[in-house]
Amino acid sequence: MIIEIKVPTPGESITEVELGKWLVEDGDVVDKDDEIAEIESDKATLTLVADEAGKVSFKAQEGDMLEVGAVACTIDTSVRPDEKKEEAKEQPRDEKQEDKKADEKPAKSPENEEESTKDTQGKATEKEDQAHVKITSVAKKMMEENNLSVDDILQGLKRISKKEVEAVMDLPKATAAPAAKRTFSREEDREKMSSLRRKLSHRLVAVKNDTAMLTTFNEIDMSRVMELRKKHQNRFIEKHDFKLGFMGFFTKAAAVAMNFHPAINSMLDGEEIVSPQYVDVGIAVQTPKGLMVPIIRNTESKSVAEIEKDLKDLAEKARNKKISVEELTGGTFTITNGGTFGSLLSTPIINPPQSAILGMHNILERPVAVNGKVEIRPMMYVALSYDHRIIDGKDSVGFLVKVKELIENPERLLNDGANPEELLLDL
Numbered sequence: 001m002i003i004e005i006k007v008p009t010p011g012e013s014i015t016e017v018e019l020g021k022w023l024v025e026d027g028d029v030v031d032k033d034d035e036i037a038e039i040e041s042d043k044a045t046l047t048l049v050a051d052e053a054g055k056v057s058f059k060a061q062e063g064d065m066l067e068v069g070a071v072a073c074t075i076d077t078s079v080r081p082d083e084k085k086e087e088a089k090e091q092p093r094d095e096k097q098e099d100k101k102a103d104e105k106p107a108k109s110p111e112n113e114e115e116s117t118k119d120t121q122g123k124a125t126e127k128e129d130q131a132h133v134k135i136t137s138v139a140k141k142m143m144e145e146n147n148l149s150v151d152d153i154l155q156g157l158k159r160i161s162k163k164e165v166e167a168v169m170d171l172p173k174a175t176a177a178p179a180a181k182r183t184f185s186r187e188e189d190r191e192k193m194s195s196l197r198r199k200l201s202h203r204l205v206a207v208k209n210d211t212a213m214l215t216t217f218n219e220i221d222m223s224r225v226m227e228l229r230k231k232h233q234n235r236f237i238e239k240h241d242f243k244l245g246f247m248g249f250f251t252k253a254a255a256v257a258m259n260f261h262p263a264i265n266s267m268l269d270g271e272e273i274v275s276p277q278y279v280d281v282g283i284a285v286q287t288p289k290g291l292m293v294p295i296i297r298n299t300e301s302k303s304v305a306e307i308e309k310d311l312k313d314l315a316e317k318a319r320n321k322k323i324s325v326e327e328l329t330g331g332t333f334t335i336t337n338g339g340t341f342g343s344l345l346s347t348p349i350i351n352p353p354q355s356a357i358l359g360m361h362n363i364l365e366r367p368v369a370v371n372g373k374v375e376i377r378p379m380m381y382v383a384l385s386y387d388h389r390i391i392d393g394k395d396s397v398g399f400l401v402k403v404k405e406l407i408e409n410p411e412r413l414l415n416d417g418a419n420p421e422e423l424l425l426d427l
Contacts, residue, residue: 001077003052007066010041010325017041018195019064026058029081037072040195044328045321048072055079196290207350212388215347218400220407222363222378225249228410240305248308249407250335254358255279255300256417257402261395265332267353273390282331285315292318295331345381355390359383
């Protein structure tokens, strides 16, 4: 039976995809649910899987643009994977020929084997020595005229005297050993941009042209959060089965800070400003196929642990090409962490139609003034890029200050950003 493997629908707005790479060879026999190809849309890289076991026959080539529903390949289910495995195991061989070769080989005693090994090692050493022997053009000509090899010359030497040793010692160091040759190349590698990369390129240029983007900066003392992680990390791992990172704190802090500055969570739709009552945060994740931004929904209603769990699951899906377009679509705000690659400071680019993006950076110990004294603290620069058309400077600066306040006082995340002392005193 021949079945067709068709291009699935990555998302509502996507009608065409690119066949990025075949993961099997034409004619291979695969098992059911094996990954057989990668398809790339303008939002994600997804995989085609075998609906049934059988022999694969390509109907498209790498780089072809395929419409949703088009046939990428067929599978002949009459060819079973077990049959191919058995054929691979049973390689044909001529037993008579093998027996004849075995008879022709002389039996080796332990002594003969030892002598043979020594002889082989000796010959290998001789060849290595001969490779380093320098021969002048005159000497080489004389050797050719008299049919003499390097080995003949070395064997003809009776002994090495003091004179030969001193002659070698007096040689310049540069000529004592051959210098390694430097190689230079003028070649170029060319690779076609993937659909995902092309779409990203167009979006980045469009952002610069279509928005009034500005960036504001601040710095955060990470001491409290780092102490909190260190103190409770083991118990956190025991309960949740994964490590506690920094992204959960910043995502929660951003969601809380939007209670005070809702414009950061807004976006333009024509001539209207849309302000969602929920905070869906996109977290930039680096994958082998480029940058992807999976979305964590309703972060305003989730704990730090729940956010970390969602991020872990989505990041694994993105890196393993298992993530869906729905999990990459939506989002009202984005966070990117260049600090994982060592970035000290940057100006992140807005992810449209969103109006703002928070950039985290590397944590470095720096001298800072604390209560009139200089102390060494783990500091992080943070940046907020925003669309000045709908976000005023007051809101952008105030939002970043509020995030700084919440990270430096993480207990306030439990009270929607309020100061516990003020709550106690009803202020």
